[in-house]
Amino acid sequence: MKILKFGGTSVGSAERIKGLLDIINPQNRQIIVLSAVAGTTNALVEISQAYLAGDKDKASALINTLHDHYRTLISELFTSDEGRRNGEELIDYHFSLIASFSSKLFTPVEEKIILAQGELISTTLFHFHLTELGIRSKLLPALDFMKIDEDNEPKIDFIREHLNELLLQANDHNFFITQGYICRNAFGEIDNLRRGGSDYTASLIGAAIGADEIQIWTDIDGMHNNDPRIVKGTEPIAHLSFDEAAELAYFGAKILHPQSVFPAQRFNVPVRLLNTMAPNAAGTLISKDGMAKGIVRSIAAKDGITAIRIHSSRMLLAYGFLRRVFEVFERYKTPIDMITTSEVAVSLTIDDTKYLQEIEQELGDFGTVEIDRDQTIVCVVGDFGWDTHGYASRVLDAVKHIPVRMISYGGSNYNISLLLKTEDKVESLRSLHNRLF
Numbered sequence: 031m032k033i034l035k036f037g038g039t040s041v042g043s044a045e046r047i048k049g050l051l052d053i054i055n056p057q058n059r060q061i062i063v064l065s066a067v068a069g070t071t072n073a074l075v076e077i078s079q080a081y082l083a084g085d086k087d088k089a090s091a092l093i094n095t096l097h098d099h100y101r102t103l104i105s106e107l108f109t110s111d112e113g114r115r116n117g118e119e120l121i122d123y124h125f126s127l128i129a130s131f132s133s134k135l136f137t138p139v140e141e142k143i144i145l146a147q148g149e150l151i152s153t154t155l156f157h158f159h160l161t162e163l164g165i166r167s168k169l170l171p172a173l174d175f176m177k178i179d180e181d182n183e184p185k186i187d188f189i190r191e192h193l194n195e196l197l198l199q200a201n202d203h204n205f206f207i208t209q210g211y212i213c214r215n216a217f218g219e220i221d222n223l224r225r226g227g228s229d230y231t232a233s234l235i236g237a238a239i240g241a242d243e244i245q246i247w248t249d250i251d252g253m254h255n256n257d258p259r260i261v262k263g264t265e266p267i268a269h270l271s272f273d274e275a276a277e278l279a280y281f282g283a284k285i286l287h288p289q290s291v292f293p294a295q296r297f298n299v300p301v302r303l304l305n306t307m308a309p310n311a312a313g314t315l316i317s318k319d320g321m322a323k324g325i326v327r328s329i330a331a332k333d334g335i336t337a338i339r340i341h342s343s344r345m346l347l348a349y350g351f352l353r354r355v356f357e358v359f360e361r362y363k364t365p366i367d368m369i370t371t372s373e374v375a376v377s378l379t380i381d382d383t384k385y386l387q388e389i390e391q392e393l394g395d396f397g398t399v400e401i402d403r404d405q406t407i408v409c410v411v412g413d414f415g416w417d418t419h420g421y422a423s424r425v426l427d428a429v430k431h432i433p434v435r436m437i438s439y440g441g442s443n444y445n446i447s448l449l450l451k452t453e454d455k456v457e458s459l460r461s462l463h464n465r466l467f
């Protein structure tokens with residue numbers, strides 16, 4: 031069984047939805063994971079923000095615009111009266127649900143219900159489209175099997191058990207369709223796997239059922255060696271190891287959701303990144319084999335980082351100090367990305383600032399605390415094991431004209447990370463690209 035995930039642009043218009051059948055062979059046994067139609071989740075975020083702000087007029091104007099967009103899509107997608115009617119009934123249902131929140135109390139629970147509508151619509155439209163063409167397919171409701179726990183971590187055993195049950199019930203089908211991104215949380219409420227989460231859905235499904243392969247179909251021919259939105263002349267990478275791909279995804283390569291490599295890696299399911307606009311391009315294969323030795327593979331950047339420095343003379347020759355610092359972050363369920371230490375200070379970075387104030391206050395018991403916002407982690411991935419040499423100096427040489435706040439090297443064999451001001455990101459990515467490739 032293969033898992034094929036198509037992102038927002040790959041289902042971005044009636045023409046693109048129709049074009050999926052140039053890529054998908056309906057005879058194969060497969061699960062298709064779809065994102066929302068491009069732009070939809072952003073629009074749903076805006077609608078939710080209008081509700082949260084109590085601006086119902088703005089919310090309903092945004093809802094009408096999005097509804098109209100879908101009316102056009104449906105008129106272009108379906109050829110029969112019945113197909114069009116089914117499509118219209120579907121979007122009328124979802125848009126009246128979205129509009130029904132205007133008169134109610136609006137909390138994050140309602141917000142997540144709204145954010146889920148995009149994937150619910152795209153998958154059902156695709157299913158209706160296939161039905162109109164006489165192709166049998168089965169919709170698998172992600173809300174019946176995709177589950178996260180109280181720490182927002184996916185429950186892989188639950189997913190496996192419930193998904194297998196659904197597949198068994200529909201054992202006269204080969205062609206399955208499900209929603210990316212959406213799930214249920216520990217309270218049974220509708221939730222999501224965070225923005226870009228459809229990649230994570232595909233990886234979790236592939237891992238849970240031991241798929242042969244996970245294919246992530248998007249609008250570019252694989253993982254490039256730098257951010258193509260910022261740097262000119264980037265090139266696709268034919269093969270990455272799970273570790274390399276995980277570092278790149280985690281540290282900002284937008285083509286993959288930050289956590290999406292881990293499930294595939296844990297259950298050793300190869301992942302292919304492929305281009306819907308150029309289906310014959312080789313793309314990128316991510317698998318357990320062969321990390322290329324002695325070369326720089328790729329560069330990525332992650333914005334929205336906050337650096338925290340704790341300076342304390344009590345740290346000198348003290349054991350247990352770092353444990354107490356880490357415990358503060360553990361209490362507030364705030365992951366640390368980078369860390370460096372000296373005799374009397376420790377610097378670390380976080381991207382989730384929900385409890386920053388509380389963390390700052392508790393760390394204040396240990397010493398002086400300095401906070402720097404608007405930082406970016408630039409991550410260079412390659413084979414930098416201790417038996418190689420010269421890479422750290424090449425990386426630092428490339429950014430010698432840029433102030434660097436932190437450097438992390440040696441944590442793993444394949445990552446050199448720099449922390450710098452977000453305003454210096456573009457220049458650092460370009461300069462590293464020119465020097466390293």
Ligand code: ADP
Nearest residue numbers: 037038039248250252253254256257283284285
């Ligand atoms: P989808 O909607 O299919 O999930 P995304 O927009 O989430 O697509 O991801 C694809 C985009 O990621 C590309 O269009 C590209 O601009 C961006 N991107 C950022 N970094 C990289 C990289 N290193 N390699 C390839 N694409 C990247």
Ligand code: ASP
Nearest residue numbers: 065071211225226227228
């Ligand atoms: N539709 C969701 C988003 O825009 C999930 C995804 O595209 O992967 O974030």
Ligand code: MG
Nearest residue numbers: 037226284285
């Ligand atoms: Mg994406």
